[in-house]
Every structure is written in structure tokens, then in C-alpha cells.
Amino acid sequence: MTAIQETHSTTDHHHGDDHHHDHPSWLAHHFDDAEQQYDSGKLGMWLFLVTEVLFFSGMFCAYALYRNRNPEVFEFCSSFLNEKLGAINTGVLLFSSLTMAWAVRAAQLRQHQLLVGMLGATLGCAAIFLGVKSVEYSHKWELGLLPGKFYVAQLEGHHGPHKGYLEMLCAVPALITFLLAAYAVYAWATKSIFHQRVAGPLLTAGICFFGGVLLGQYLEAQEEASKSHGGHHEHHAMAQGHVDHDSHEHAAASDTHTHDHGAPAVPEVSPAVAMGGSPDVYVASEEVNTPKAEVNQRSMAGLFFSIYYCMTGVHAIHILGGMLVISWLIIKAAREEFHEQYFGPVDNVGLYWHLVDFIWIYLFPLLYLIT
Amino acid sequence: MAHTNAHAENAHTDSHDVHHGHGSSHGDHHGFSHPMPIWMLLSVFFALLFLTGLTVFQAQFDLGNAEIWMSLIIATIKAGLVILFFMHLLWDKPLNAIVILGSLIFVALFLGFTLMDAEGYREKLIFKSTITESQPGYKDPATLAAEEAAAATGK
Amino acid sequence: MSVVDRPIASPVSPEADSYPTHHFLNHSKGFLSWALTLDHKRIGLMYLVGVMASFALGGLFALMIRIHLWNFKDGWLSNQTYNQVFTLHGAIMVFLFIIPSVPAALGNFLLPIMLGTKDVAFPRLNLSSFYLWVTGLVLFLTALSVTGLDTGWTFYTPYSIETSQGGAVLAATFGVFVLGFSSIFTGLNFIVTINTMRPPGMTWFRMPLFLWAVYATSIIQVLATPVLGITVLLLSAERLLGIGIFDPKLNGDPVTFQHFFWFYSHPAVYIMILPAMGIISELMSVHCHKGIFGYRMIAYSSIAIALFGFLVWGHHMFTSGMADVTAVVFSALTFTVSIPSAIKVFNWLGTMYQGTVSLNTPMLYALAFIFLFTIGGLTGLPLGALSTDMHFHDTYFVVAHFHYVMMGGTLVAFLGGVFHWWPKMTGRMFNDKLGMVSAIIVFIGFNMTFLPQFVLGSRGMPRRYATYLPEFQPLHQLSTIGSLTLGAGLFLALVVLLLSLVNGKKAPRNPWGGATLEWMCSSPPPHDNFSSAPTVGDPYDFSDIEYDGRVGSYVKRS
Structure with missing residues (x-):
């Protein structure tokens, strides 16, 4: 019970509410009782989730529209996405959903230590997810698999000059992890239980991000190796073809070491098929998995990668947002603020987190598993 | 437990006068x-x-x-x-279920109408090629225009 | 119909009734007590000031347009400036004024009081919603001052992708994104408040119709606004990253942009008009001193409009190249919306029938609303019909139609509402005679501005053109004179309101004889709205409310 009295007032926004002293500190003054407060928060969160669903529906709409129009583009481009990484990330998110649901249970049962642990596990999973995602993104950027008008992929299958995208993506997490490490040292130096409880999970999450990066790199390298054995001899036809105006120096640099490395997934390369003004070319395409010249262009493959980056990017932003609120929960949980009358924040953040998982459950097969 | x-x-005894006017x-x-x-x-x-x-x-x-x-x-x-x-x-509470399931109806409405319409005008679309000169399959604009004109008269 | 001119504020003795010395306006002092307030009434007032300022800005742009069009060519603006001015007029009026006007300003102030609660469910969210609105305002003003936005308020692709005013498009779309979230948070807050915080006795069918209207509005805000969010986000990505989803050069589909845009923006039309209808339901009943006619039908029709509003967005796109089948379906569905709208109009007329009408400023605005909204609604029918729309599309007929609904409808109802609740909000009575004069000038000026535009449009005058054929000049000039008259009327209304703050009489508790809960608490209301839980009765039962000359106020006969 002491935890309740200790909590910092969350309702200190009104002066002179003399007649509300009978409200416990965790109950806002304008609510009659804990249940009303909980119901309001929960309905509010469900409504927020409704807005999220409709927000994402716009991108699903674009996905359905362009996939329906050019199915072979989606089939071709999907082969550039690493199925293994996608599957692992799905598993990681599902596990984080489990720990989040468990955290809600822990909050309801006043299992404060367990609650902090479960929230920490959720946060760590989120970090792993982002680490893997960073590997995926940087790998694609190096290949020139960029959205829309920046799409410059060289299908002959070598890496472009190493651009250091991964290092770029890791810079901010590295800084944050460093700061968290400093915070952890402070926490243990001052022997503050509260700070230790907070710093532990946060620092672990920071390290988890780099675990995710290593895992992603390992799997990506494995994929490369298997692809380069299967597809090495098939890349010649395209070697001349796909040079864009804006990337002449890129192309010039890369011409010298063509065929050095493994190929991204290019199952077969046929000579270019005449490209007409008629959409029939796409509709009547029978040979799926055949990257025709007209697929490997900005208005085709580029559009797929636009949709890919928009969907996964907005999803990743939601993961980041989720990590922020989970960190906030960890602080509150470390103060032992939650109990069976007041666990709304954990429950509501949980709902949000499950929705992020929910969206990914659809994104994974729709983007990675097109055959 | x-x-x-x-x-x-x-x-419960701590909190003031809990009344159950709201909810089940x-x-x-x-x-x-x-x-x-x-x-x-x-x-x-x-x-x-x-x-x-x-x-x-x-x-x-x-x-x-x-x-x-x-x-x-x-x-x-x-x-x-x-x-x-x-x-x-x-x-x-049933209300929360109605809220989230109801939103799916509106998603269906949005996607349904938009995709139905896109399918309807699909035959009128003219796709543009962004294949550049150095790529195989490239046609110069004059050829493309001639082909488009031919396709138009053919219909 | 008997028209009885009742005294609206007779001299009163201060000791009679309760003129509170302590209320929400003087509850705490200093800039921060307003800037960081969580009190829904203060947030509502800040919104009120904000939307009125935005309206003044948008109105100035409107006058610039009308003055430019005085001559058929060589107006005082360059063509480029003209494009920017009409874009900013539209964008500011839609996103900064009309959408937040009634729900965020009046709704925020009134919803918890009418409901009998202390505050909305999420006061912090409410305040953040206001600051998001301010951020949106700043971004719009940036778009205005740094460069010029010239895409029209609809941001149609591919022009918005190609225009040289890229920075302005980015700033404005980001502004729209932020404003969208402001709107979502307000709607979400209201839905939760109405669902979970009704005090004992406040059943769904004892809620004032204004709350039904705001509730229906909130449903639209929550369901439609996110789609606008993703639309403008994709458009920003289009400008920044060239993603091509809406860009025909990259095989993107610009018609899809229109679907995305109107999936929000058509329901948004009902975000604008529904709360205005709610205000009129209150005004009609209170100033006719007669219970509202067909309470349940008005309540249901609000919800029906909100839901039907999602089925008709395609009627903005009949000439965009959409498929014939879709066009026919959307056209047919469009006509269904007229049914709940007509139900409301008939019920308001039914309320007036045999009522005891107090002809005062709010009532005059309400009457103007019914007249103007009916014209606006009926002229929507030829626009919803496929064949006639081919002729009217993108002409002044459309411009006149939606101004009759948006301005003749929403703005006039908003003004009526502001006059109606002004004594409650500020504790001061305004000069009713001058207020009535302002209503009459607004009504005349409005019709003079926009009736000629129906004629112009049906004769083929296209909208958004900086020049026109000489034969249209007389009607254009009539319209310009009307717009100046309208501007004068609105200015007078503002003066009346501001003067009341200086020398207005103190407002009694219930100056109009309303039966809803906000008239049960003092003017202005105390900080926590109700010192003790209010007794909730029928919001339209006027049988026991009578005028008491001694206190200069209506009182409940006990």
C-alpha cells in the first residue's frame, strides 16, 4: 500500500480544489471513481487505435491498388526482401506482445519487479526489431533499391561502393546506449534502487538493438552466400543495361568490380522486352519472377519500394513511439505506481503495442512472402 | 490470489464512495x-x-x-x-468491440470504393516508361508517341 | 406565428439572482494560468479567439479576391498572387476556421457543462489539441509568408508535386497533418466524455441536441481525419522523396489522390455543418420557448448524416476520369444525404410553429441559417446529379453552393451560437438592437455576394480564374459589392461583441430562458461548473421556466 501514498501527484493541475481531497492521487479530479477513469482511458485508447487503423488503411489501399495493377512487379521486388529477417522480426514482435500482455497481468497483480522485467523485455524486443530493420534498410540502400525517383538499382548484382548507411543508422542508437550506460553507472554508484530498476531495462534495450544488428547482418550474409551460388552466372545480360543518369559515377565505379560479390535475388534475366504504351504488357505477363527490363525502373520497381518504405517506415516510427511510452511506463513501474485500481496506462500502452504487432502481422506476408 | x-x-475502502453508475x-x-x-x-x-x-x-x-x-x-x-x-x-465492454470492428467497416468502404473505381478506369490508363536511354528496351519519345497513336486508332 | 418581443435584459438589482464574484475567468490570474490551463472553458475561449482571428484573416483574403475581380481583366493582383490568395483563403477557412469553429470553440466550452460534468475526459489531451492547432496555424502562416501556396486548398496532384512552391506545399501539408491531429484529439475526447462521464439521470435521450450533433461530428473526426493524415503525409513524401504513388510520371495514380483526399474531405463537410445544425436546434427551441419538434428524429438524423457522409465522396470527382459505374453509384448515394438534412429543416420549422418567438440576435441568425442552408442544400442536388454536374463542375455554381452551406450555414450558425452563449461565456449582455442590425446586414450582404454567383456559374464562369469574359462583369461587381456589405456586417457583429465587454450589462443566469444545464449555472460558470451535482431533466421542457422581471432573468418555477 505504501506505493500508493508515495506516488507523485498526477492531478496537481488545479489549484484550490479543496473539496477533492478524498480523491487518491492517481484519480483525476474530474472522475468519480477508478473504474470510470479506467473505462474512459480505455475507450479513448480504442478510439485512438481506430484512427491508427484508418491511418494505415491508406497505405494498404495504395498497396492493393498497385499490386493489382502490376502483380509481376510485386513478385519480382518482393524477392529482394529477406524472408528470414522478416520472419524473425515477426517472431520478435509476437514475443514482445506476449511480454506486454504479461506486463498488464503483472500490473494488475502488483508484481512490481515482474512488471519492470516484462516491460524491459518488450522494450528489448522492440530494439531488436529496429536493429534487424536497420540492416534490411541499409542493405537495400546500398543496392540502390530506393523509393520512386531515387530508385537506381543495378541488377547485375554487385554491391555498390559501401556507403556506410548502417553506421549512419546506428549512430543515434549508439549515442543513446552510451548515455544509458552512463546513467546505469550513476545508478549503481548512488545505489539508488529506483534508478537501478530504470537503468537496467533501458540499457539492456540499447544493447539489444546492436544484438539485432548483428543478427541481421549474420542472416543477410547467409542469404547472400546462398544466392550467389545459385545465381552467379545469370547476371551478365543486365550488366550493361541499368545505368541511370544520376548515377554515372556510381556505375563507373562499380563496373570495375562486377561479379565480385553475391547477387541479390535475381532469379533470371531475360533480354529486354519491348516496352509499349499499353498496360497489356503487365496484365498479360505470364512468366512470373522474370525481371523484365520494364520492371526494373523507377515507375515500376521504384513504386514498390516507395510503398515498402512508407509502410515499414511508418510502422517503425510507431515502434519508436511505443518504445518511448514503454520507457515512461518503466519509470512509473519502478516507482511501484500500478495496482489493481490503477493499471490503465499499462493496459492502454499494451493495446497500442499490440496494434503495432497487429499491423506487422499483415505487413509481413504482404511484403515479404509474395511468390 | x-x-x-x-x-x-x-x-476500495480507501477510495471515496465508489458508485457503480458506469459500466458493468x-x-x-x-x-x-x-x-x-x-x-x-x-x-x-x-x-x-x-x-x-x-x-x-x-x-x-x-x-x-x-x-x-x-x-x-x-x-x-x-x-x-x-x-x-x-x-x-x-x-x-461490447462498446470497445463495436468501436474497433466498426472501424474495419469504414476501412472496407474506403478500400472497396477506391479499388472498384481504379479497376473501372484501368483500361483508360497509359503507363509511362522511365527506362533511360542506356537501358535495354528504351524507345525514343517519337517511337513511343507513334505507338500510342497507333494504339489509339486501333481501338 | 406570434412574435413577442421580450425584454432580454432589464435593469437588475445586483443582489438578486446570483452574479458570481468568483468564476472561471478570475479563478486564477496571469498569462500562464491561461496558457497552461486544463479548464475546458478557458481552452474553448482560447479556441474562440483563435478561430475568429483566422476567420478575419481568411475573410481579408476573400475581400482581396472579390476586389480583384471587379474588372474582367487587369485586376490589382498578379495572376500568381491571385492563385496564392484564393488558396490561402480556402485553406485557412477550411482547416483553421470552419473545422475547429463550432466543435473546438463552442463545443469545448459547452459540452461538459451541458452534460453536467466537471471537465472533458482528457483535459491534457484537450490542451495539447489546442497547441497542435496553434502549430498548424504557424505552419500555415509560414507557407503564406515564406513563399506562396498556389495549389488550391485541395492540393491536387500532379500540380502540387510539380509546382515551384515546394516549400509552401510542405509547410502547408505538414500544417494540415498537425491540424488533423488536433481535430482527432478533440473528437476523441468528446466521444469518451459523452460515453463515460454522463452524470446519473443524463440518459442518451436527455442530452441536448447540440451534444448529439457534436457526438456525430466527433465520430467523423475520428474516422475520417486519419485518412487525411496519411494522404498529406504521402504527399509530403512525394515532394521530399519522389515516391511516385500519386505522380503520373512514375505511373502513380492522381485519381487515387482524389479518392484519398475526399474520403476525408467530404465527411469533413459534415464536420463543418453538423455542429452548426446542433446550434440551430438549441437556438430554435430556446428562442421559440417551445420544446423541440421531433427530438429523436433530429438526434438520429445527426448520426445518419455522419454515416451517410462516408458514402458520397466520389461526387467531387465526377469529371476526374473515374469509372462510370462508380460515378453512378456515388451519384445515387449522394441523394440519400438530403433526407436526414431535410428532416432537420422540417423539424426546426415544426418547432417554430405556434411557438412564442423572441426575435433577437441569435434567433435572427438562426432564421438566416435556415433560409441560407436550404438554398445551399437544394443547389447541391443538381451538383450530385451526374448530367448536370458535368456542366456545373468547377464553375461559380459550385462556389456559390458550398458558400451557402459553409458560410451561410456554418458561419451564420456559429455567429448565432456565439451571440446565444456570449452572456454565458463572458458574463456580459451585448447590445441586442445592434446585433440584430448586424444579422440583417450579414444576411443581405451574403445573398448579394453569392446569389449572382449561381447565375455566373450556370452561364459558364469557371472558378479560380483571375480574369473573365466582359459579359460577366455586372454580376461580378454585384457580388463584390455584396462581399463588402457582408464584411461590414461581420465587422459590426464583432464590434457589438467587443463593446459588450466594455460596457455590457452583467448577464443573468438564464437570459434567454433555456432549459439545458448550462443555464442552470451562473454566468460566467464557476471553475468546476457545478458546485453540486445538477438535477437533470428534459432539456426542452419549458413549461416551468418563466421570466422574472425582478431579477431580469428566466427562472425555474419551483
Whole structure:
């Protein structure tokens, strides 16, 4: 019970509410009782989730529209996405959903230590997810698999000059992890239980991000190796073809070491098929998995990668947002603020987190598993 | 469990004059909290993992048009498990279920009309090529224009 | 119909009734007590000031347009400036004024009081919603001052992708994104408040119709606004990253942009008009001193309009190249919306029938609303019909139609509402005679501005053109004179309101004889709205409310 009295007032926004002293500190003054407060928060969160669903529906709409129009583009481009990484990330998110649901249970049962642990596990999973995602993104950027008008992929299958995208993506997490490490040292130096409880999970999450990066790199390298054995001899036809105006120096640099490395997934390369003004070319395409010249262009493959980056990017932003609120929960949980009358924040953040998982459950097969 | 019940009752006596004008009353002693049993959480999680494996597995086979529906059905079952158990909707107030399911109706409306329309005017579309001069399959603008004109007169 | 001119504020003795010395306006002092307030009434007032300032800005742009069009060519603006001015007029009026006007300003102030609660469910969210609105305002003003936005308020692709005013498009779309979230948060807050915080006795069918209207509005805000969010986000990505989803050069589909845009923006039309209808339901009943006619039908029709509003967005796109089948379906569905709208109009007329009408400023605005909204609604029918729309599309007929609904409808109702609740909000009575004069000038000026535009449009005058054929000049000049008259009327209304703050009489508790809960608490209301839980009765039962000359106020006969 002491935890309740200790909590910092969350309702200190009104002066002179003399007649509300009978409200416990965790109950806002304008609510009659804990249940009303909980119901309001929960309905509010469900409504927020409704807005999220409709927000994402716009991108699903674009996905359905362009996939329906050019199915072979989606089939071709999907082969550039690493199925293994996608599957692992799905598993990681599902596990984080489990720990989040468990955290809600822990909050309801006043299992404060367990609650902090479960929230920490959720946060760590989120970090792993982002680490893997960073590997995926940087790998694609190096290949020139960029959205829309920046799409410059060289299908002959070598890496472009190493651009250091991964290092770029890791810079901010590295800084944050460093700061968290400093915070952890402070926490243990001052022997503050509260700070230790907070710093532990946060620092672990920071390290988890780099675990995710290593895992992603390992799997990506494995994929490369298997692809380069299967597809090495098939890349010649395209070697001349796909040079864009804006990337002449890129192309010039890369011409010298063509065929050095493994190929991204290019199952077969046929000579270019005449490209007409008629959409029939796409509709009547029978040979799926055949990257025709007209697929490997900005208005085709580029559009797929636009949709890919928009969907996964907005999803990743939601993961980041989720990590922020989970960190906030960890602080509150470390103060032992939650109990069976007041666990709304954990429950509501949980709902949000499950929705992020929910969206990914659809994104994974729709983007990675097109055959 | 008895331990927590004691806490719940203490909290009730602490808080002022709890009246139940809002929402349903609960039979158990947790008030409005409803902790999920651990076995249920774990079984949902493993079911989700199994379904993920299943969807990866079915993607190995070329099912043609059925493929997207298969993966969507599996994804929907997974989403259903997440919503009903992890998100606790099965025990939640009906209003919250109506809210979230209602939103899906509007999503369907949005996608339905937009895609139906896009399908309707699809035949009028002219696709532009962004193949550059150095790429195979490139045609100069004059040839393209001539082809387009030919296609137009052909119709 | 008997028209009885009742005294609206007779001299009163201060000791009679309760003129509170302590209320929400002087509850705490200092800039921060306003800037960081969580009190829904203060947030509502800040919104009120904000939307009125935005309206003044948008109105100035409107006058610039009308003055430019005085001559058929060589107006005082360059063509480029003209494009920017009409874009900013539209964008500011839609996103900064009309959408937040009634729900965020009046709704925020009134919803918890009418409901009988202390505050909305999420006061912090409410304040953040206001600051999001301010951020949106700043971004719009940036778009205005740094460069010039010239895409029209609809941001249609591919022009918005190609225009040289890229920075302005980015700033404005980001502004729209932020404003969208402001709107979502307000709607979400209201839905939760109405669902979970009604005090004992306040059943769904004892809620004032204004709350039904705000509730229906909130449903639209929550369901439609996110789609606008993703639309403008994709458009920003289009400008920044060239993603090509809406860009025909990259095989993107610009018609899809229109679908995305109107999936929000058509329901948004009902975000604008529904709360205005709610205000009129209150005004009609209170100033006719007669219970509202067909309470349940008005309540249901609000919800029906909100839901039907999602089925008709395609009627903005009949000439965009959409498929014939879709066009026919959307056209047919469009006509269904007229049914709940007509139900409301008939019920308001039914309320007036045999009522005891107090002809005062709010009532005059309400009458103007019914007249103007009916014209606006009926002229929507030829626009919803496929064949006639081919002729009217993008002409002044459309411009006149939506101004009759948006301005003749929403703005006039908003003004009526502001006059109606002004005594409650500020504790001061305004000069009713001058207020009535302002209503009459607004009514005349409005019709003079926009009636000629129906004629112009049906004769083929296209909208958004900086020049026109000489034969249209007389009607254009009539319209310009009307717009100046309208501007003068609105200015007078503002003067009346501001003067009341200086020398207005103190407002009694219930100056109009309303039966809803806000008239049960003092003017202005105390900080926590109700010192003790209010007794909730029928919001339209006027049988026991009578005028008491001694206190200069209506009182409940006990």
C-alpha cells in the first residue's frame, strides 16, 4: 500500500480544489471513481487505435491498388526482401506482445519487479526489431533499391561502393546506449534502487538493438552466400543495361568490380522486352519472377519500394513511439505506481503495442512472402 | 490470489464512495481488473508462432491467386488472436468491440470504393516508361508517341 | 406565428439572482494560468479567439479576391498572387476556421457543462489539441509568408508535386497533418466524455441536441481525419522523396489522390455543418420557448448524416476520369444525404410553429441559417446529379453552393451560437438592437455576394480564374459589392461583441430562458461548473421556466 501514498501527484493541475481531497492521487479530479477513469482511458485508447487503423488503411489501399495493377512487379521486388529477417522480426514482435500482455497481468497483480522485467523485455524486443530493420534498410540502400525517383538499382548484382548507411543508422542508437550506460553507472554508484530498476531495462534495450544488428547482418550474409551460388552466372545480360543518369559515377565505379560479390535475388534475366504504351504488357505477363527490363525502373520497381518504405517506415516510427511510452511506463513501474485500481496506462500502452504487432502481422506476408 | 484480493479491498475502502453508475459490475474481487492466466498467454503466443511458421511454409508453394488469400486468412486469424486475447477484447465492454470492428467497416468502404473505381478506369490508363536511354528496351519519345497513336486508332 | 418581443435584459438589482464574484475567468490570474490551463472553458475561449482571428484573416483574403475581380481583366493582383490568395483563403477557412469553429470553440466550452460534468475526459489531451492547432496555424502562416501556396486548398496532384512552391506545399501539408491531429484529439475526447462521464439521470435521450450533433461530428473526426493524415503525409513524401504513388510520371495514380483526399474531405463537410445544425436546434427551441419538434428524429438524423457522409465522396470527382459505374453509384448515394438534412429543416420549422418567438440576435441568425442552408442544400442536388454536374463542375455554381452551406450555414450558425452563449461565456449582455442590425446586414450582404454567383456559374464562369469574359462583369461587381456589405456586417457583429465587454450589462443566469444545464449555472460558470451535482431533466421542457422581471432573468418555477 505504501506505493500508493508515495506516488507523485498526477492531478496537481488545479489549484484550490479543496473539496477533492478524498480523491487518491492517481484519480483525476474530474472522475468519480477508478473504474470510470479506467473505462474512459480505455475507450479513448480504442478510439485512438481506430484512427491508427484508418491511418494505415491508406497505405494498404495504395498497396492493393498497385499490386493489382502490376502483380509481376510485386513478385519480382518482393524477392529482394529477406524472408528470414522478416520472419524473425515477426517472431520478435509476437514475443514482445506476449511480454506486454504479461506486463498488464503483472500490473494488475502488483508484481512490481515482474512488471519492470516484462516491460524491459518488450522494450528489448522492440530494439531488436529496429536493429534487424536497420540492416534490411541499409542493405537495400546500398543496392540502390530506393523509393520512386531515387530508385537506381543495378541488377547485375554487385554491391555498390559501401556507403556506410548502417553506421549512419546506428549512430543515434549508439549515442543513446552510451548515455544509458552512463546513467546505469550513476545508478549503481548512488545505489539508488529506483534508478537501478530504470537503468537496467533501458540499457539492456540499447544493447539489444546492436544484438539485432548483428543478427541481421549474420542472416543477410547467409542469404547472400546462398544466392550467389545459385545465381552467379545469370547476371551478365543486365550488366550493361541499368545505368541511370544520376548515377554515372556510381556505375563507373562499380563496373570495375562486377561479379565480385553475391547477387541479390535475381532469379533470371531475360533480354529486354519491348516496352509499349499499353498496360497489356503487365496484365498479360505470364512468366512470373522474370525481371523484365520494364520492371526494373523507377515507375515500376521504384513504386514498390516507395510503398515498402512508407509502410515499414511508418510502422517503425510507431515502434519508436511505443518504445518511448514503454520507457515512461518503466519509470512509473519502478516507482511501484500500478495496482489493481490503477493499471490503465499499462493496459492502454499494451493495446497500442499490440496494434503495432497487429499491423506487422499483415505487413509481413504482404511484403515479404509474395511468390 | 488471496494476497491481491486483500489489497483490492483495502483500496476500495480507501477510495471515496465508489458508485457503480458506469459500466458493468464484476463478480470477482478484482474490481474491474481481469488478469489473464499465464497458460492462456503462452498458448496464444505459441499459436501465433505456429501460424507464422505456417504462413512462411505456404509461401514456398506457388498457389497462384489463392496465395494472397491464404496468407491474408492466416494473418487475419493471427490478428484475431492478438485482438481477442492479448488485447483482451473477449472480456472487454461490447462498446470497445463495436468501436474497433466498426472501424474495419469504414476501412472496407474506403478500400472497396477506391479499388472498384481504379479497376473501372484501368483500361483508360497509359503507363509511362522511365527506362533511360542506356537501358535495354528504351524507345525514343517519337517511337513511343507513334505507338500510342497507333494504339489509339486501333481501338 | 406570434412574435413577442421580450425584454432580454432589464435593469437588475445586483443582489438578486446570483452574479458570481468568483468564476472561471478570475479563478486564477496571469498569462500562464491561461496558457497552461486544463479548464475546458478557458481552452474553448482560447479556441474562440483563435478561430475568429483566422476567420478575419481568411475573410481579408476573400475581400482581396472579390476586389480583384471587379474588372474582367487587369485586376490589382498578379495572376500568381491571385492563385496564392484564393488558396490561402480556402485553406485557412477550411482547416483553421470552419473545422475547429463550432466543435473546438463552442463545443469545448459547452459540452461538459451541458452534460453536467466537471471537465472533458482528457483535459491534457484537450490542451495539447489546442497547441497542435496553434502549430498548424504557424505552419500555415509560414507557407503564406515564406513563399506562396498556389495549389488550391485541395492540393491536387500532379500540380502540387510539380509546382515551384515546394516549400509552401510542405509547410502547408505538414500544417494540415498537425491540424488533423488536433481535430482527432478533440473528437476523441468528446466521444469518451459523452460515453463515460454522463452524470446519473443524463440518459442518451436527455442530452441536448447540440451534444448529439457534436457526438456525430466527433465520430467523423475520428474516422475520417486519419485518412487525411496519411494522404498529406504521402504527399509530403512525394515532394521530399519522389515516391511516385500519386505522380503520373512514375505511373502513380492522381485519381487515387482524389479518392484519398475526399474520403476525408467530404465527411469533413459534415464536420463543418453538423455542429452548426446542433446550434440551430438549441437556438430554435430556446428562442421559440417551445420544446423541440421531433427530438429523436433530429438526434438520429445527426448520426445518419455522419454515416451517410462516408458514402458520397466520389461526387467531387465526377469529371476526374473515374469509372462510370462508380460515378453512378456515388451519384445515387449522394441523394440519400438530403433526407436526414431535410428532416432537420422540417423539424426546426415544426418547432417554430405556434411557438412564442423572441426575435433577437441569435434567433435572427438562426432564421438566416435556415433560409441560407436550404438554398445551399437544394443547389447541391443538381451538383450530385451526374448530367448536370458535368456542366456545373468547377464553375461559380459550385462556389456559390458550398458558400451557402459553409458560410451561410456554418458561419451564420456559429455567429448565432456565439451571440446565444456570449452572456454565458463572458458574463456580459451585448447590445441586442445592434446585433440584430448586424444579422440583417450579414444576411443581405451574403445573398448579394453569392446569389449572382449561381447565375455566373450556370452561364459558364469557371472558378479560380483571375480574369473573365466582359459579359460577366455586372454580376461580378454585384457580388463584390455584396462581399463588402457582408464584411461590414461581420465587422459590426464583432464590434457589438467587443463593446459588450466594455460596457455590457452583467448577464443573468438564464437570459434567454433555456432549459439545458448550462443555464442552470451562473454566468460566467464557476471553475468546476457545478458546485453540486445538477438535477437533470428534459432539456426542452419549458413549461416551468418563466421570466422574472425582478431579477431580469428566466427562472425555474419551483
